[in-house]
Amino acid sequence: MTPVAALAERTSTTEIPSPTQIPSPAQIAAKLGPDFAARASEADAGDIFVAENFKALKDAGLVDAGVPADLGGGGAGITELCAMLREIAHHCSATALSFAMHTHQVAIPAWRWSRQQAAPVAPLLKRVAAEKLVLLSSGGSDWVAGSGKAEKVEGGYRISARKVFTSASPIGDLLMTGAVWEEAPDGPAVLHFAVPMKSPQVKLLDTWRAMGMRGTGSHDVLIDGHVVPEEGVALKRKQGEWHPLFHIISMIAFPLIYAAYLGVAEAARDRAVAMAAKRRMSDHVVALIGRMDTELCAAQLAHAEMVRVAETATPGAATTNETMICRALVARHAIAAVELALEAAGGAGFYREAGLERLFRDIQGARFHPMQQGPQADYAGRVALGLDVSTVF
Template sequence: MKPILASQMTEATPVGSELLETARRLSGIFAERASAFDEGDRFVSENYAVLKEAGLVAAAVPSELGGVGAEIGELCDMLRILAHGCSSTALAFAMHTHQVAIPAWRWRHQKVAAVEPLLKRVAAENLILLSSGGSDWIAGSGSAEKVEGGYRINARKVFTSGAEAGDILMTGAIHRAEDGSEAVIHFGASMKAPEVKVVETWRALGMRGTGSNDVAIEGLFVPDSAVGFSRTARRWHPVFQIIATIAFPLIYAVYVGVAESARDIAIGLAKKKPINAHAVELAGRMDTALRGAQMAHRSMVEAAERNEPGAESVNDVMIGRSLVARHGLEAVELAMELAGGAGFYRTNGLERRFRDMQGARFHPLQSGPQAQYAGAMALGQPVDEIF
């Protein structure tokens, strides 16, 4: 498998076409392994080795900094296609991809020079960046004790997808000042540091190969110079508006891919039986639901492509996120019904997609906070503390 290198690109070679052709090839490879990872609760480490070899680790790094230079729509298509082969690989890799795409966006659109060394390292060293899911959402988690020259960090970060393969955990912790105020400091923690350990906790309904284990941080020293930024805990910050606008189209591209592959499996199984009016109706309802998920996801991408992160883009992306989840879940449920008893067998792969799709329920903003956020926006109310 030849890697995609920025130096090999020409003006006549669109980044998207090369990237997606590579994703299709890898998806076929990953499909052959997916059930083994799922049944054994094993992290997809072999697939990460292939992703590195193919050059996709640097897909979101700007070409000027040694990467592929893919834009968000192309990255979404890459992840959606990978999900057809292995949902877990695609979702875990989406967490790395968005952690690269966010500083890449800031470098490209806000001229933030401070992120350049990290982006260059990702491209040159094939670094894997980790995200700790809900632990590092708006509220923050863990403690950051102020000590001479920096902070002493203690934290337990859950849902750290790809933890086993990670090089740097992009995370944060809460510093409580003497006056009672709380600020979240953000930093990168080396996964090779002795104070940082992976705790195997990931035994889940679906997405079993993501290796979304806990990461325990015990007494890690973070110097003042390594703090990327600081923000008020439990309130939206402009950087988190960027994060939400860019990350969630990438993450939910995976769930669109899961629903698409479930649909394809169900159609294949249904065609092996006599087709009656009920099957025709189920197929029509399934494709309608799937189209709803695809259209909702497209709206998420369009919100990100405006390159104007703020409360409005967060609202647009999160409305799309809820609609992708709702319609995607409906599509896989109908796929199970259309397939009939055959869909219940593991060997056909449909029940795994059904389980993997359930993960779409749990990423922020979940249905309650998302509705509150959208309602507050509609009524002109503050959204700073809705998450």
């Protein structure tokens, strides 16, 4: 058994359940997968959001899979949710990544509820379970620095912002976002809040024309004058430096996001092996397959460590450093594995109908999530040298 197969066997949760077992999220996703796969090429070719797949995820109970059971949800933990997203990615990259953005917005308050007894998160989690809400993340806009403008008005804040890379925006219910209050008493502060996508002051801009992950519906969202009431502000923090919440976000969100990319690499590997088996065999092709499996195994091992950290560690600078090192390794080795998959498949892999070139384009998105290569290396170096990392992000 190859290292890749052995690790997949250890981490697989997609076995067929017995009649008395409750199926896991990954097992449910496996049943939905063939329909997702059938729609993947069309979504990619036409920049079409995978709306039907999200409806299927809702109907199957996966939208609230990460909500704690005592709040009405499925009670799935990080390990189970990562397995679910990997399984979805085996069939449709765009569905997996856009659903990961919702899933991590559920998993973060779920972690705070279970580990910190954070009562303020309960109403949101209950609504996700009861109303099957889809939560949106604008991570491209709302990393540590924040973006947009919050202006103090009577009873709240008027928001003006343009949020980019808002995956699943055509079907989202609440945008979990923030804006910068420049005139805060102690200096510029970032306010965190939810914005209903049905607000008259919220407009979806048709901007998502991208190299890969074309079906994610990651359009820009324009917020032009929406007023967030004072009681709707979940957090106020100093702009431009790490806050404890962001260490939680790093620990919980990135194993989920990169589970999608790992699944893309696994799907590419399987396609490449099937295609290479039809080629005239040579030592060169055999070596390409071996190098591909080696790169993929490295990505799997790094991701398994991310999951372990999320399940067992305490959030903080050291944990964020370990998570981000692993995030860099997953990205590096997953991208390398897919590059080798395309080469191993030969010229046939260059045709769109083979599906490999789409996976090659989709995996490139792994480069662009925080923390990207430069800041991540700076952060890791500073941790190693005992230097301040509070403004490195």
